[in-house]
Amino acid sequence: MLLRIEFESDIPIYMQIKNQIIEGIALGMLKEGDELPSIRQLASDFGINLHTVKKAYDILKDEGFLSVHRRKGYVVTKNASADDNFIEELKKDLQPILANAFSRGMTEDEILKICREILEQFKNGM
């Protein structure tokens, strides 16, 4: 599992880590039972603080993507489900992004094509 952090990005570091781990799971690069690097290890690799990594991991734990074992550390656990609550959040997240694309003149088909391409990656486990 390769992580890269863009320090110049406007996306907070803990969010980049969180997002990339979810993407790793979606792509099949991270499977149930896989152990993640320890918070100290990852922090050290990137020259960032232990708490920044822990924040990302803890959010993923709360959401059901990770669980934690005393000795093994954080482990992939796919307990996150797409309940009604999540669907609502999903719509709220997508709404402004799709509105932006549509307002710039993209057609429904053009926009859906991009969504399909991204989802295709996940299905094929690239």
Added chain:
Amino acid sequence: MLLRIEFESDIPIYMQIKNQIIEGIALGMLKEGDELPSIRQLASDFGINLHTVKKAYDILKDEGFLSVHRRKGYVVTKNASADDNFIEELKKDLQPILANAFSRGMTEDEILKICREILEQFKNGM
């Protein structure tokens, strides 16, 4: 054009304003030439600061959704295009959101259905 601000939201106020104006354009509620409330007016309506509103408006101006006239104030101008640069950003924005949905077990069809529903709103100008 009705705006609502959620002060408890984790989304910054200027971002909520920005997003809702883009959604207004996507929904056809805001059309080319429409004048927005003045920054002082909108700030006063919501009990927020003039600069918070200006920040939102200025971003929209930079992106080509608004232009500004000395007397009329900020006006809807659809100069925002979906160039290669935007498409790249769009993919980057969609990637983590779709990964999240997919990792929770949603199928491609289920996810695309939600995208279609949102886009349908825009096409029908709800």
Added chain:
DNA sequence: TATGTGTTATATTATAAATATAACACATAT
């Protein structure tokens, strides 16, 4: 000339993100 637009500048406060350090709890390899 008064009024209502946006603009610019400066300072301050509030909140979130990230860091720095230290000490602790727990499992297990040695």
Added chain:
DNA sequence: ATATGTGTTATATTTATAATATAACACATA
């Protein structure tokens, strides 16, 4: 037993971003 490597908790500090507060200015036009 003890050392080591996990995560955990606590506290304080620094940095960056968001939001506010005030004031003065430029411009168009009624």
